[in-house]
Amino acid sequence: MADLAAAIRSREASGQVRWLWSATSEVYPPLVRAGVRVRRCHDLELTEALLLGYAGWWGAPRALPAVIARLDGRPVPPDPPPRQPDPPGHSQGSLFDAGPAPSKATGALADVVRAYADQHARLAAIEQPGRFRLLVAAENAGALLGVEMGHAGLPWRADLHDTLLRELLGPPQPVGPPRRLAELTAQINTAFGVRGLHPDSPAEVVRAFARAGIEIPNTRAWVLRKIEHPAVQPLLEYKELYRIWTAHGWSWRDAWIVGGRFRPEFVPGGVVSGRWATRGGGALQVPKVVRRAVVADDGWRFVVADAGQLEPRVLAAVSGDTRLAAAAKAGDLYAALAADSFDGDRAKAKVALLGAMYGQTGGAAIPALAVLRQHYPTAFEYVETAARTGEAGGLVRSWLGRTCPPASSAWRDAGLDPPEEAGTAELPQGGATGRARGRFTRNFVIQATAAEWALVLLASLRTALEGTKAELVFFVHDEVVVHCPEDEAPTVVAAVQQSAAEAGRLLFGATEVRFPLDVSVVQCYADAK
DSSP, rough: HHHHHHHHHHHHHTTTTOEEEHHHHHHHHHHOOOOOOOOOOEHHHHHHHHHHTTTTOOOOSHHHHHHHHHHHHHOOOOOOOOOOOOOOSSSSOGGGGGGOOOOOOOOOOOHHHHHHHHHHHHHHHHHHHHHHHHHHHHHHHHHHHHHHHHOOOEOOOOHHHHHHHHHOOOOOSSSSSSSHHHHHHHHHHHHHHHHSOEEEEEEEEHHHHTTTTTOSSOOHHHTTTTOOOOHHHHHEOOOOOHHHHHHHHHHHHHHHTTTOOOOOEEEEEEEEOOOOEEEEEGGGGGOGGGGGGGGGTTEEEEEEEEEEHHHHHHHHHHHHHHHHHHHSSSSSHHHHHHHHTTTTTTTHHHHHHHHHHHOOSSHHHHHHHHHHHHHHHHHHHHHHHHHHHHHHOOOBBBOOOOBOOOOOOOTTOOOOOOGGGGOOOOOOOOOOOOHHHHHHHHHHHHHHHHHHHHHHHHHHHHHTTTTTTEEEEETTTEEEEEEEGGHHHHHHHHHHHHHHHHHHHHHSSSSSSOOOOEEEEBBGGGGOO
């Protein structure tokens, strides 16, 4: 390894190099542990997955032995069973389901070259080869960065973590839940007039509300907040604290915080929309209160950049709707939309735009959607076309060419939860397979493109930070965290802003749409705005 590391460093220093290998997840980690960083690579597995998806062969084996077998006309061996990554959201429906994970792949140099030549030819034959090449390049850069971030780790104070857990839950108990959860359990049982109800059991809670004359479809927080019952407030608190205790409690801290760092295994493109996932540690679901334990090293700071209103801005860019693009020039798209078409009612404008992207068809969205359809017909038709294509079983693609998987049993009667920013907006639940897939594909074309924008930003930022001490240490959907010396923070802030502008330019060319970032320089991650 020492000789290999030295040889790679020498070759990197000699000029522009792109390393060709079977799978970054297998090849790159030992190199990074040996102190090697490479600028560019071509990951045969990741590229094969994108090409197979584009051809409508979602789920086909993509490891190097399978690629060579297809080239030789032999039976294609299956990939090993994937290790499932953590889901990147809470109860988010099948749009967030994990895709096939990379499998271990090795091969002779001749096989690697043959596979690359075949992929190169297939890339050239794609309808929009320039866009798709950008997707491949960004996906490969993301794979490199995922390994590097997992190696660097997110600074984490185990002592502060213990303090906040005790503040929230009380001291740990040798058996059973912490004191605060026990107290809330008692309050919930009293409110229902029962004994022995387990608040962590959705079925038991639904039955308890039914006995009280209240029918609810589930125990999700946005459903419970609409109910008038004395059990609601302690139940909401219980749900939040129970999740912290089970997902990021003392056991999690002991298992995952080593040497003052949290080092999850990132899985770039780990879900069907192209968003990242992780294996173990729940890295993409760390509650804000737990982030109080994420503190920069002495003399260092976090630069935290979050893209605001990303998906609506993506819709404006990809649809070519000039009126929506003009609104997307503003710092607050919803406010601009409200001033233009909704009599200044920002909440109504927000409901309309989110409803169009997520398939909301009832309630307060009906009049709002009518206004959107009338004033922004091009944008409205863009998502409607994606929905109709999905309902008919057709292939739907992101802006750069990532392809939505075909219908499967996982989407039957599927309904997507509204995002947190949707407020009181409700989305339809249930329905036929075609309609469910239509809701899926309606949002896929936007969410997958938003994931591409974020990935291109990451790739640009990785390059911009070369030569500094700054480290990219965390990434959640459209938020990036850089750990850097305090005196380098202004340089990092400028690099982040420039990378966001570069991502918009590379994807959409000379568009009016702005992609502003909320950027914070903080010592504690929880303090980021």
